[in-house]
Amino acid sequence: MSLFSSNGTLLLLHKKLEGVKRASRYDLVLSPQFYIVKREKIPVKYSFQAKKLAPSILDDLLPADYGYEYGVKKDGDSWLFFAYSPREIEEFLQSCCNIPPHRIGKIYFADQLKEVLQKLPVGIDNERALTLVDDFATIVPRSMLDSDRYARFTKKLRPKSSFNFKASKRLGEESKLSKGAIVAAGLLFLLGLFFMLDGFGYKRAIAKEESKLANLYEEYPQLQSKLVRESIAQKYEKIEKRERRIRELIDSFSQLTSKKTILDSLELKAKAIVGHFIINPGEEKRVLSIAASENLKTKKINAGIIEIKGEIK
Amino acid sequence: MSRDRLIMLLALLFLVASILFFFYQKKGYTKRFEEIKQEKIQVEKTAALKRLWSTKGMQKKLHNLFKRVPKAKVERLKIERTKVNIKLNSLSDKEINYLLTKLAILPVEFKKLNIVKSGNSFILEALCAW
Numbered sequence: 001m002s003l004f005s006s007n008g009t010l011l012l013l014h015k016k017l018e019g020v021k022r023a024s025r026y027d028l029v030l031s032p033q034f035y036i037v038k039r040e041k042i043p044v045k046y047s048f049q050a051k052k053l054a055p056s057i058l059d060d061l062l063p064a065d066y067g068y069e070y071g072v073k074k075d076g077d078s079w080l081f082f083a084y085s086p087r088e089i090e091e092f093l094q095s096c097c098n099i100p101p102h103r104i105g106k107i108y109f110a111d112q113l114k115e116v117l118q119k120l121p122v123g124i125d126n127e128r129a130l131t132l133v134d135d136f137a138t139i140v141p142r143s144m145l146d147s148d149r150y151a152r153f154t155k156k157l158r159p160k161s162s163f164n165f166k167a168s169k170r171l172g173e174e175s176k177l178s179k180g181a182i183v184a185a186g187l188l189f190l191l192g193l194f195f196m197l198d199g200f201g202y203k204r205a206i207a208k209e210e211s212k213l214a215n216l217y218e219e220y221p222q223l224q225s226k227l228v229r230e231s232i233a234q235k236y237e238k239i240e241k242r243e244r245r246i247r248e249l250i251d252s253f254s255q256l257t258s259k260k261t262i263l264d265s266l267e268l269k270a271k272a273i274v275g276h277f278i279i280n281p282g283e284e285k286r287v288l289s290i291a292a293s294e295n296l297k298t299k300k301i302n303a304g305i306i307e308i309k310g311e312i313k
Numbered sequence: 314m315s316r317d318r319l320i321m322l323l324a325l326l327f328l329v330a331s332i333l334f335f336f337y338q339k340k341g342y343t344k345r346f347e348e349i350k351q352e353k354i355q356v357e358k359t360a361a362l363k364r365l366w367s368t369k370g371m372q373k374k375l376h377n378l379f380k381r382v383p384k385a386k387v388e389r390l391k392i393e394r395t396k397v398n399i400k401l402n403s404l405s406d407k408e409i410n411y412l413l414t415k416l417a418i419l420p421v422e423f424k425k426l427n428i429v430k431s432g433n434s435f436i437l438e439a440l441c442a443w
Contacts, residue, residue, distance in 0.1 A: 181317035188324035192331035199331070199338040206342050209349045216353060220360050229359045236362040239422060246426075247417045254410065263406075263435075268426035278430075 008105040012153045013089065014124055014139065020097040025105040027162070028089070029113070029153075031130065032137055035084040036061050037111055039135075042079060047072050050079045058083045069166045071109065082109050087168035104165045110137035112159035116151060123150035242312060249273045249310040252294040256287055256308065264305065273310045276301065366420040368443040378415050382408070396442040397421070403434040412437065419443075 008025030011017070015033050020026075040057055044050050054070035058081055062068055071082040084107070093099040110130055114137070116122065121131035121140075129142050129150055142150075151157070217224050223232070246268070253275050257263055260280035267274050279287055281304070291298045291308055299307040375392050382401060389400035404412070409428065416423075416439070425440035 185320045185324035188328045192328035195331035195335040199335040202338040202342040223356050233359045264430045266428040
């Protein structure tokens with residue numbers, strides 16, 4: 001079987017049909033039990049013209065309005081007019097073989113097997129066969145036939161031209177979506193759309209951040225490498241920490257000085273800055289409180305001289 | 314399968330796919346945003362440090378600073394390519410404040426800093442490098 005074949009499993013549809021194998025689609029050869037046929041000679045050239053006339057030609061043969069569909073086929077000088085009831089076929093397939101209507105593909109009429117039937121009757125089961133009677137395909141008991149040989153119904157018997165099966169209105173109604181399903185699906189879809197839009201929002205946001213970073217790198221191209229950045233930062237952070245502390249301490253020392261508190265000496269050592277201040281006894285309290293607030297260590301050397309030490313961390 | 318079920322299933326699949334897409338993007342965003350943030354902070358901090366401690370034109374700046382000090386007060390002033398060695402005498406408290414403030418602004422490392430009171434004035438001795 002070709003993967004790309006558009007043909008379904010071929011079935012000869014008759015009233016005693018049973019034991020049908022499961023398939024995704026079925027093409028039906030309708031036995032005369034499921035359609036009505038009439039041969040007429042009418043002066044039309046094209047099948048679409050003939051098809052327009054089909055209802056009026058078959059009108060007197062059809063028992064009631066059962067939602068008939070029509071098909072026409074040129075047969076020599078005359079036209080064959082077919083009428084079938086999609087609803088009847090759908091109901092039969094559903095009840096006999098549990099085949100849902102949407103699995104029905106193309107249909108054919110048994111009269112299209114005329115060339116085969118002229119040679120041999122086609123066996124339907126052990127009791128009946130399909131043969132030609134008055135040039136029309138007919139199901140007859142095998143006992144009525146003289147033939148000992150019967151053709152088997154296989155896919156090789158598939159007629160050349162097919163008819164599209166027109167599903168009944170009921171099926172059309174069934175296949176329509178219910179309002180509730182549309183609303184629910186719409187809501188789910190809408191919710192999904194919000195999530196999708198939010199997702200794209202994040203995508204856009206990250207692209208924006210990336211472009212900001214790219215702009216920053218344009219400004220400082222040498223800092224693109226993480227190794228270079230770390231090396232520069234390491235070099236300067238050490239200096240930055242020590243020198244910032246030295247400057248803070250110098251500033252703190254300058255706050256201690258006044259007209260009554262004079263700097264005697266100031267020395268920068270490896271881990272501290274030490275200053276000696278000559279202070280007026282009345283100023284001692286002020287100097288000590290400032291020193292305490294600036295985290296400076298104080299030590300009284302003698303009356304009027306205080307050593308103040310600020311540690312470089 | 315009826316069309317109702319099919320359409321519901323499709324909508325549900327779309328919703329699930331959208332939610333997965335959303336969380337995938339959100340997770341990626343959170344992770345990348347944090348990375349970019351850290352990277353930006355590091356770049357800006359390094360650039361600021363580099364700018365702050367840039368020693369471009371340092372000799373000229375020091376020349377300009379010390380040319381204001383009267384020559385009589387200069388005992389030693391050696392401005393070299395990467396360091397300056399100074400000893401200035403007889404500085405008033407205003408002068409010493411000014412010089413210290415200006416030196417502190419410059420991106421130099423204080424290797425040595427001594428201020429000693431001598432009579433009514435001060436002696437400033439410093440070795441700065443960059």
